[in-house]
Structures are given as structure tokens and as C-alpha cells.
Amino acid sequence: MKYGITTFQKSLLQWFSEEARDLPWRRSKDPYHIYLSEIILQQTRVAQGLPYFERFLTCFPTIETLAQADEHAVLKAWEGLGYYTRARNMHRTAGIIVEQYQGHFPDSPELLQLLPGIGKYTAGAIASIAFNKPVPVLDGNVKRVLARLDAIQDSIDTSSTEKLLWLRAGALTPSKKPGDFNQAMMELGARICVPKSPICDACPVQKHCEGYAQESQHKLPKRTPKKAVPHHEVVIAAIYKDGKYLIGKRPSEGFLGGLWEFPGGKIKSGENTTDALLRKCREELGITICVGGLVSIVKHAYTHFKVTLNVYRCTLVSGKIKPKFHTELHWVSPEEFEKFVFPKGNHKFLHLL
Ligand code: SF4
Missing domain, CATH: 1.10.340.30 (Hypothetical protein; domain 2)
Structure with a gap:
């Protein structure tokens, strides 16, 4: 100076x-x-x-x-x-x-x-x-x-x-x-x-x-080139019954802690969306679902990675729902969504449910 x-x-x-x-x-x-x-x-x-x-x-x-x-x-x-x-x-x-x-x-x-x-x-x-x-x-x-x-x-x-x-x-x-x-x-x-x-x-x-x-x-200023941001394909199961959808509360510690979401998660390499939805619902809820129509494909960016959310309407086929990952589960109607806090990416498709 x-x-x-x-x-x-x-x-x-x-x-x-x-x-x-x-x-x-x-x-x-x-x-x-x-x-x-x-x-x-x-x-x-x-x-x-x-x-x-x-x-x-x-x-x-x-x-x-x-x-x-x-x-x-x-x-x-x-x-x-x-x-x-x-x-x-x-x-x-x-x-x-x-x-x-x-x-x-x-x-x-x-x-x-x-x-x-x-x-x-x-x-x-x-x-x-x-x-x-x-x-x-x-x-x-x-x-x-x-x-x-x-x-x-x-x-x-x-x-x-x-x-x-x-x-x-x-x-x-x-x-x-x-x-x-x-x-x-x-x-x-x-x-x-x-x-x-x-x-x-x-x-x-x-x-x-x-x-x-x-x-x-x-x-100026000089910057170190940033590494490419990873991208994940994610499935989301909008499980529907009697006018309500099943949502779960994420554990309070960790990424998006304490927020509500629909069951789902990352698609593994070599897996298709249906297989990923079936697997995630088995792992997270202990149930078998039937995968219905595609609701939406939504892109969202977090600080360190990007996601594409593939949202499917699903129905329960068999099994008793048990929360294996979420701390709470609720069946809620679309009118009640506003009472819950959802991650920002979810707001891009909530209105379609
Ligand atoms: S580079 Fe920034 S600090 Fe320097 S003169 Fe321009 S505006 Fe001012």
C-alpha cells in the first residue's frame, strides 16, 4: 500500500x-x-x-x-x-x-x-x-x-x-x-x-x-483453481397413501440435520432409479414399494456438491414401516407441508405433490 x-x-x-x-x-x-x-x-x-x-x-x-x-x-x-x-x-x-x-x-x-x-x-x-x-x-x-x-x-x-x-x-x-x-x-x-x-x-x-x-x-486477487464439484444422482420416494405422503426427520447432527425429507438417497453406480428406490425404502423403512410415475427431476447445488433429484410417486406394497434412519416419520397431506422444514432442494418439487 x-x-x-x-x-x-x-x-x-x-x-x-x-x-x-x-x-x-x-x-x-x-x-x-x-x-x-x-x-x-x-x-x-x-x-x-x-x-x-x-x-x-x-x-x-x-x-x-x-x-x-x-x-x-x-x-x-x-x-x-x-x-x-x-x-x-x-x-x-x-x-x-x-x-x-x-x-x-x-x-x-x-x-x-x-x-x-x-x-x-x-x-x-x-x-x-x-x-x-x-x-x-x-x-x-x-x-x-x-x-x-x-x-x-x-x-x-x-x-x-x-x-x-x-x-x-x-x-x-x-x-x-x-x-x-x-x-x-x-x-x-x-x-x-x-x-x-x-x-x-x-x-x-x-x-x-x-x-x-x-x-x-x-x-487480482490470484486464486487457486477449484476442483470440479462432485455430482450425485439421487432418488426420492414420494410414498402416497390416502391423500398423504410419508416424510421423515433427519437426525439432528450432520448434514441437513433436523430437517424433514422424503425417503431416498444416492443412486449407486450401475443401479437404475427403480432399484435405487426399492433399496433405499428397504434400508430406511424396512418396506417394499411399488414405483409409480416420475413427478419431477430437480437440480440443486450445495456448497461442495451438486445433486439431481429424481422424484417418483410410490405406494407401499408390503412390510411394516420402521424408521431405520430417520428419528420420526409422519404421514402428511400436501396442505400440511408448510408446517415442516424441508431442505431447499425439496421446495422445487413440493408443489407438484
Ligand atoms: S483496485 Fe480496489 S482498492 Fe484499488 S483503486 Fe480499485 S477499487 Fe480501489
């Missing part, structure tokens, strides 16, 4: 005070609000996350109400945002804060990082924004901004560069207004120093930017 750190901090803070978006979590220093916004924004864009932030606070206005809530209600308020581990961790964290900290968030980043689902970034955001602690944050936006400001030529995906970026972010964070500064860095990355075409002409710290000076900003 060119010129002094203090000038850089001043220019950025000045820009933020004039240009910051008016977002609901910026109107409060309540650590619960800051925490909720940071967790929502981990995998979600601001525009998409806004209504969830408002809805979640209407359902659970305080950390105490969240701690006392039933897990189902928490997942229901989160439904549609995906990555449900975030909601389950928030619920657990609320319980710990109420029990161990008398309902008050700890203000130290070290203690915050001991709470479920709070990593170095979230701890830094809460400590600096809610408690004015001079600790840095480093998310994707800040990494990109720093890589361009310092014209870093190494991949930002390696742990050694990440370490360096944390140190750099720490050195830049001022002791006065660290929360505003951190938000300004993120805001700069979200609105000006954007991934494809940074708007350098509108940048408040352009004169500090090595990447701009070298005209290499468009080639």
Missing part, C-alpha cells in the same frame, strides 16, 4: 460515513443483532438476507427468546436460507450465552470463538462493531481489497497468504472506530472493489492502491 496507514484509515472512514448503506443491523450496537446479521450474511447476499433478519428478530427478539425457542421454530424461521447448521449453532450459542454469561455476549474475540459456529471472522465482527475492540475481520471482500491494495501476487486461497492477510488487516484496523473501519472495508469490497470490474474511479483509497498503480487490479 502506498502512503500512510492513518491517511488510508481517514479516507476510508470518511467515505463510509457518507456512503454507508442504511442497513437495519447498522442502526444498533446490540451484539445479538450484529451476530445475527453476520451469520445470515455468511452465505447470503444482503438483499436476500434482509427479510430473514427482520423475520428472525420478530420471532426471537432477544437472545433469551432464541435460547428458549424450540429447535423446530428456529429452523422454520431460517427456512429458505439453507446451511441450517448456522441456525442450529445460533440456537446452541444462545443457550450458552443465557446460561453461562447471564444473557450478555462476551466482548473478547477469544471467548466469542469458543461459541458454536463463531469463527475468527464473526468474533472479530462482533467484538469490533458491538464492543469497539480493535480487532480485524477478514471475509472474501476484505481479502480481495487487501490483495489489490498491496498487489499481492500469491493465491489468496493458501493458508500462508491468509495468515499474511490477517496480519495486514490487523495492522490496518484503527483503535478508534474499529467497527466502522471493518464495515467500511467490507462495504468497499461489496460496492466498489467488486470482483470483476472494480470501480477504481469512485474508490476513496485509490491513491493508496498498488494494484491500481500497477494497473494489475483486474488480475
Whole structure:
């Protein structure tokens, strides 16, 4: 970076005070609000996350109400945002804060990082924004901004560069207004120093930017090529009886924990959809089914893999239904689906049942 750190901090803070978006979590220093916004924004864009932030606070206005809530209600308020581990961790964290900290968030980043689902970034955001602690944050936006400001030529995906970026972010964070500064860095990355075409002409710290000076900003940051995302073919048995479908609740720990779904799973190599449906219903429920018509073929992407869901209407032929994988099973009518929390991919075909 060119010129002094203090000038850089001043220019950025000045820009933020004039240009910051008016977002609901910026109107409060309540650590619960800051925490909720940071967790929502981990995998979600601001525009998409806004209504969830408002809805979640209407359902659970305080950390105490969240701690006392039933897990189902928490997942229901989160439904549609995906990555449900975030909601389950928030619920657990609320319980710990109420029990161990008398309902008050700890203000130290070290203690915050001991709470479920709070990593170095979230701890830094809460400590600096809610408690004015001079600790840095480093998310994707800040990494990109720093890589361009310092014209870093190494991949930002390696742990050694990440370490360096944390140190750099720490050195830049001022002791006065660290929360505003951190938000300004993120805001700069979200609105000006954007991934494809940074708007350098509108940048408040352009004169500090090595990447701009070298005209290499468009080639930065350098990234390590990603491995191809695996793809799984999945069968789903919509088992139908007397106007109702059989759904099961997944175990609370693990992938999509605590969510409701239809029986089914991955197709093995060399298996056809009918064989896979028969096998999964035998393994998960101990029953034999008759496979009927195809309801839908749906594609869905998770962070680390993609799936194609092949949904078939099925009927029970023989056997007594026993939950061998799910913690609960229910027969429910399509009108009752909305009472249950389904994974996002399921919402693409529920209306067809
Ligand atoms: S001058 Fe351009 S590349 Fe440098 S920080 Fe500003 S927007 Fe990013």
C-alpha cells in the first residue's frame, strides 16, 4: 500500500460515513443483532438476507427468546436460507450465552470463538462493531481489497497468504472506530472493489492502491483453481397413501440435520432409479414399494456438491414401516407441508405433490 496507514484509515472512514448503506443491523450496537446479521450474511447476499433478519428478530427478539425457542421454530424461521447448521449453532450459542454469561455476549474475540459456529471472522465482527475492540475481520471482500491494495501476487486461497492477510488487516484496523473501519472495508469490497470490474474511479483509497498503480487490479486477487464439484444422482420416494405422503426427520447432527425429507438417497453406480428406490425404502423403512410415475427431476447445488433429484410417486406394497434412519416419520397431506422444514432442494418439487 502506498502512503500512510492513518491517511488510508481517514479516507476510508470518511467515505463510509457518507456512503454507508442504511442497513437495519447498522442502526444498533446490540451484539445479538450484529451476530445475527453476520451469520445470515455468511452465505447470503444482503438483499436476500434482509427479510430473514427482520423475520428472525420478530420471532426471537432477544437472545433469551432464541435460547428458549424450540429447535423446530428456529429452523422454520431460517427456512429458505439453507446451511441450517448456522441456525442450529445460533440456537446452541444462545443457550450458552443465557446460561453461562447471564444473557450478555462476551466482548473478547477469544471467548466469542469458543461459541458454536463463531469463527475468527464473526468474533472479530462482533467484538469490533458491538464492543469497539480493535480487532480485524477478514471475509472474501476484505481479502480481495487487501490483495489489490498491496498487489499481492500469491493465491489468496493458501493458508500462508491468509495468515499474511490477517496480519495486514490487523495492522490496518484503527483503535478508534474499529467497527466502522471493518464495515467500511467490507462495504468497499461489496460496492466498489467488486470482483470483476472494480470501480477504481469512485474508490476513496485509490491513491493508496498498488494494484491500481500497477494497473494489475483486474488480475487480482490470484486464486487457486477449484476442483470440479462432485455430482450425485439421487432418488426420492414420494410414498402416497390416502391423500398423504410419508416424510421423515433427519437426525439432528450432520448434514441437513433436523430437517424433514422424503425417503431416498444416492443412486449407486450401475443401479437404475427403480432399484435405487426399492433399496433405499428397504434400508430406511424396512418396506417394499411399488414405483409409480416420475413427478419431477430437480437440480440443486450445495456448497461442495451438486445433486439431481429424481422424484417418483410410490405406494407401499408390503412390510411394516420402521424408521431405520430417520428419528420420526409422519404421514402428511400436501396442505400440511408448510408446517415442516424441508431442505431447499425439496421446495422445487413440493408443489407438484
Ligand atoms: S483503486 Fe480499485 S483496485 Fe484499488 S482498492 Fe480501489 S477499487 Fe480496489
